[in-house]
Amino acid sequence: xxxxxxxxxxxxxxxxxxxxxxxxxxxxxxxxxxxxxxxxxxxxxxxxxxxxxxxxxxxxxxxxxxxxxxxxxxxxxxxxxxxxxxxxxxxxxxxxxxxxxxxxxxxxxxxxxxxxxxxxxxxxxxxxxxxxxxxxxxxxxxxxxxxxxxxxxxxxxxxxxxxxxxxxxxxxxxxxxxxxxxxxxxxxxxxxxxxxxxxxxxxxxxxxxxxxxxxxxxxxxxxxxxxxxxxxxxxxxxxxxxxxxxxxxxxxxxxxxxxxxxxxxxxxxxxxxxxxxxxxxxxxxxxxxxxxxxxxxxxxxxxxxxxxxxxxxxxxxxxxxxxxxxxxxxxxxxxxxxxxxxxxxxxxxxxxxxxxxxxxxxxxxxxxxxxxxxxxxxxxxxxxxxxxxxxxxxxxxxxxxxxxxxxxxxxxxxxxxxxxxxxxxxxxxxxxxxxxxxxxxxxxxxxxxxxxxxxxxxxxxxxxxxxxxxxxxxxxxxxxxxxxxxxxxxxxxxxxxxxxxxxxxxxxxxxxxxxxxxxxxxxxxxxxxxxxxxxxxxxxxxxxxxxxxxxxxxxxxxxxxxxxxxxxxxxxxxxxxxxxxxxxxxxxxxxxxxxxxxxxxxxxxxxxxxxxxxxxxxxxxxxxxxxxxxxxxxxxxxxxxxxxxxxxxxxxxxxxxxxxxxxxxxxxxxxxxxxxxxxxxxxxxxxxxxxxxxxxxxxxxxxxxxxxxxxxxxxxxxxxxxxxxxxxxxxxxxxxxxxxxxxxxxxxxxxxxxxxxxxxxxxxxxxxxxxxxxxxxxxxxxxxxxxxxxxxxxxxxxxxxxxxxxxxxxxxxxxxxxxxxxxxxxxxxxxxxxxxxxxxxxxxxxxxxxxxxxxxxxxxxxxxxxxxxxxxxxxxxxxxxxxxxxxxxxxxxxxxxxxxxxxxxxxxxxxxxx
Numbered sequence: 001x002x003x004x005x006x007x008x009x010x011x012x013x014x015x016x017x018x019x020x021x022x023x024x025x026x027x028x029x030x031x032x033x034x035x036x037x038x039x040x041x042x043x044x045x046x047x048x049x050x051x052x053x054x055x056x057x058x059x060x061x062x063x064x065x066x067x068x069x070x071x072x073x074x075x076x077x078x079x080x081x082x083x084x085x086x087x088x089x090x091x092x093x094x095x096x097x098x099x100x101x102x103x104x105x106x107x108x109x110x111x112x113x114x115x116x117x118x119x120x121x122x123x124x125x126x127x128x129x130x131x132x133x134x135x136x137x138x139x140x141x142x143x144x145x146x147x148x149x150x151x152x153x154x155x156x157x158x159x160x161x162x163x164x165x166x167x168x169x170x171x172x173x174x175x176x177x178x179x180x181x182x183x184x185x186x187x188x189x190x191x192x193x194x195x196x197x198x199x200x201x202x203x204x205x206x207x208x209x210x211x212x213x214x215x216x217x218x219x220x221x222x223x224x225x226x227x228x229x230x231x232x233x234x235x236x237x238x239x240x241x242x243x244x245x246x247x248x249x250x251x252x253x254x255x256x257x258x259x260x261x262x263x264x265x266x267x268x269x270x271x272x273x274x275x276x277x278x279x280x281x282x283x284x285x286x287x288x289x290x291x292x293x294x295x296x297x298x299x300x301x302x303x304x305x306x307x308x309x310x311x312x313x314x315x316x317x318x319x320x321x322x323x324x325x326x327x328x329x330x331x332x333x334x335x336x337x338x339x340x341x342x343x344x345x346x347x348x349x350x351x352x353x354x355x356x357x358x359x360x361x362x363x364x365x366x367x368x369x370x371x372x373x374x375x376x377x378x379x380x381x382x383x384x385x386x387x388x389x390x391x392x393x394x395x396x397x398x399x400x401x402x403x404x405x406x407x408x409x410x411x412x413x414x415x416x417x418x419x420x421x422x423x424x425x426x427x428x429x430x431x432x433x434x435x436x437x438x439x440x441x442x443x444x445x446x447x448x449x450x451x452x453x454x455x456x457x458x459x460x461x462x463x464x465x466x467x468x469x470x471x472x473x474x475x476x477x478x479x480x481x482x483x484x485x486x487x488x489x490x491x492x493x494x495x496x497x498x499x500x501x502x503x504x505x506x507x508x509x510x511x512x513x514x515x516x517x518x519x520x521x522x523x524x525x526x527x528x529x530x531x532x533x534x535x536x537x538x539x540x541x542x543x544x545x546x547x548x549x550x551x552x553x554x555x556x557x558x559x560x561x562x563x564x565x566x567x568x569x570x571x572x573x574x575x576x577x578x579x580x581x582x583x584x585x586x587x588x589x590x591x592x593x594x595x596x597x598x599x600x601x602x603x604x605x606x607x608x609x610x611x612x613x614x615x616x617x618x619x620x621x622x623x624x625x626x627x628x629x630x631x632x633x634x635x636x637x638x639x640x641x642x643x644x645x646x647x648x649x650x651x652x653x654x655x656x657x658x659x660x661x662x663x664x665x666x667x668x669x670x671x672x673x674x675x676x677x678x679x680x681x682x683x684x685x686x687x688x689x690x691x692x693x694x695x696x697x698x699x700x701x702x703x704x705x706x707x708x709x710x711x712x713x714x715x716x717x718x719x720x721x722x723x724x725x726x727x728x729x730x731x732x733x734x735x736x737x738x739x740x741x742x743x744x745x746x747x748x749x750x751x752x753x754x755x756x757x758x759x760x761x762x763x764x765x766x767x768x769x770x771x772x773x774x775x776x777x778x779x780x781x782x783x784x785x786x787x788x789x790x791x792x793x794x795x796x797x798x799x800x801x802x803x804x805x806x807x808x809x810x811x812x813x814x815x816x817x818x819x820x821x822x823x824x825x826x827x828x829x830x831x832x833x834x835x836x837x838x839x840x841x842x843x844x845x846x847x848x849x850x851x852x853x854x855x856x857x858x859x860x861x862x863x864x865x866x867x868x869x870x871x872x873x874x875x876x877x878x879x880x881x882x883x884x885x886x887x888x889x890x891x892x893x894x895x896x897x898x899x900x901x902x903x904x905x906x907x908x909x910x911x912x913x914x
Contacts, residue, residue, distance in 0.1 A: 141218030253339015298736030298761030299350030302655030343580025433469025590614030
């Protein structure tokens with residue numbers, strides 16, 4: 001560093017000195033040089049460089065013709081006269097050590113002085129910049145070549161410096177070219193650019209950015225390691241990968257959560273939650289407090305494809321929707337696709353939630369966790385073989401019964417609520433570009449309301465994944481997945497005590513290839529197979545005193561196959577495309593007993609006249625379809641872009657539930673003869689603009705979805721233990737449309753997001769008979785139609801160690817069907833109900849606050865802790881989850897409101913890391 005400083009000072013001194021010796025030498029300089037077929041600009045620069053003289057001029061003044069001249073110890077002033085003859089240019093000396101060349105008509109003493117000062121300042125700045133650039137420059141390629149190539153290939157891998165794990169989606173940006181490239185799912189990148197000097201910027205959310213000066217002299221490989229941001233590690237922030245990727249990316253309707261600000265969003269009883277963080281995004285809603293799952297752009301909860309390390313998750317909630325199944329400490333990245341869904345994903349109509357868990361640390365043992373009022377968690381990770389094999393184990397468990405004991409409601413005091421989940425991940429590196437991971441997940445929930453009813457459900461998954469770099473342009477990912485879901489509902493006591501069990505096994509194989517044949521193209525292609533093997537519905541007595549008789553109904557099985565290809569490419573600096581095509585084939589697989597009904601008559605037990613038996617493994621029903629995917633980005637400038645997208649998607653598995661919020665007893669039904677696959681055509685258009693160097697991000701998106709074969713239900717359907725389930729189901733059409741506005745602020749002291757969504761979700765069922773028609777065949781709101789949704793989140797850094805969090809939510813009440821009159825059948829009053837979903841429950845709104853204070857990181861370098869104090873539902877709003885009706889003494893139906901969390905909930909959580 002000292003040597004560089006001395007050289008710089010000497011260089012600047014040399015440039016700035018008005019040394020009199022130059023005055024004596026200018027007239028004595030003898031030029032001895034030859035120039036063949038070059039421009040006057042090149043000749044003057046050659047003389048300036050070879051001799052002790054500074055020559056200043058503007059290139060635009062010089063003739064562009066190439067000439068050849070030879071000087072044999074010729075005086076400099078004579079050489080200049082020869083070169084400038086017949087050009088209209090002349091020269092003058094300034095302060096005896098510089099030469100100014102300009103048109104003769106403007107050359108004067110005043111002009112010479114002013115022009116010298118301007119050019120001298122520019123040259124000095126250029127010298128300083130070049131010196132600074134070269135001092136921090138990395139040379140890539142072979143600089144010994146006599147003739148450098150005009151273009152070179154720069155490639156490599158970007159990874160986590162600590163774990164060595166490749167960082168998918170990292171942005172490498174070259175400002176001078178306004179060019180960027182993103183890494184593939186294994187962290188590899190590839191870029192063809194002209195050989196030259198550049199400044200490169202490498203950025204990934206949650207990691208310290210890198211800015212590197214390089215000289216690219218030829219084809220080169222440069223592996224880059226990023227260091228996790230120590231001051232922000234293990235907080236969660238809703239963010240895109242690059243600061244301006246919302247504008248630059250061809251994808252629209254995509255949001256990423258990296259382990260960086262979920263914990264800053266106030267959560268129920270102080271426990272952070274991935275699903276609740278998704279609900280702060282535009283277009284993502286829930287039917288109510290305590291409801292399982294989430295709704296995206298007017299879609300049902302079963303229309304979301306949810307994966308954890310590529311394993312299918314059918315129930316993403318703990319404790320009836322109060323917590324999600326995802327352990328925030330174990331996350332690497334969460335990505336939600338709700339606009340353009342690339343062709344590598346399919347099977348669900350509304351969205352894709354892709355959750356990736358991090359690998360364990362390959363170099364040192366570490367741990368983190370949290371202690372809360374109703375649940376605690378712990379994560380341990382470290383190497384089994386240094387730099388080769390790592391293990392991560394994470395667990396969570398609740399102990400919430402003591403909280404229920406404090407409530408005033410006697411039924412709640414006798415209730416129980418419990419859950420646990422376990423994550424384990426083993427990772428092994430075989431060598432450069434080859435690694436194998438094995439991930440395991442297990443969860444269990446049990447909720448019992450007093451002595452009246454209860455639910456128990458569990459999930460178990462295992463996924464094996466092998467990533468391999470085949471060539472610098474081609475990488476492969478192979479995955480095998482096993483899943484097991486168990487659901488139970490029960491009545492705990494009495495002669496009616498029973499257990500009702502159902503569930504599903506699922507198996508998945510996936511082969512994906514990522515190929516970059518050209519620098520501007522990112523292709524993904526592959527195949528996928530998924531098998532759904534439903535467990536039979538079984539009812540059994542729960543105890544010896546129960547009088548419930550056993551019963552069993554077998555469920556349908558199926559398998560889904562898909563082949564896909566997707567290409568993201570830039571046509572030029574302004575226009576980019578994502579084009580994909582997916583072909584899906586579904587088969588219902590035996591054994592099965594398929595019932596046959598009379599034609600042109602409603603399906604019922606009365607019109608059932610025959611059945612067909614299918615053996616195990618025999619194909620019962622087939623469906624297939626092509627799914628085109630298109631997304632276009634038009635960049636208006638660096639900070640503005642317009643995007644459009646279209647998707648067609650088929651869904652071959654459906655959640656059968658006539659309740660507003662799904663419960664664990666609900667079953668999944670594969671497509672069959674009477675339940676055809678749902679199909680959606682999704683359209684969206686958006687405008688994106690950033691302000692003040694990406695400190696403010698804004699977007700407006702409009703969407704429209706047309707649906708076919710939407711599953712609806714007859715009035716008062718019997719959905720459980722029904723061998724002829726199709727007699728209770730109806731097929732309709734649907735549409736969802738709306739607009740989303742998002743305003744996001746990225747700043748150190750004050751950050752946050754305002755998200756507003758206007759969305760409608762409507763259905764229509766117009767059958768051949770009144771019994772197969774709903775609301776006279778007119779459009780009616782779906783159960784999850786909530787037109788207005790507003791969410792405001794803010795994080796205020798009060799100091800280096802403390803942060804305030806604010807979260808406000810408002811939404812329109814969901815639709816309900818209500819009794820509007822009574823009529824008498826004899827002496828028995830019978831309620832008359834409105835058309836389906838013609839009324840709404842009261843609007844929902846809630847305010848949450850949190851305050852997080854961290855321990856002094858400087859005093860305890862190997863241990864970090866923080867306290868989070870949170871208040872959920874600050875003003876104790878008694879929000880309605882549902883409205884039910886009871887008759888009074890006059891046989892008049894009176895409405896009553898059910899609130900799941902109708903009070904204020906303060907909490908404290910202690911989080912730690914070592």
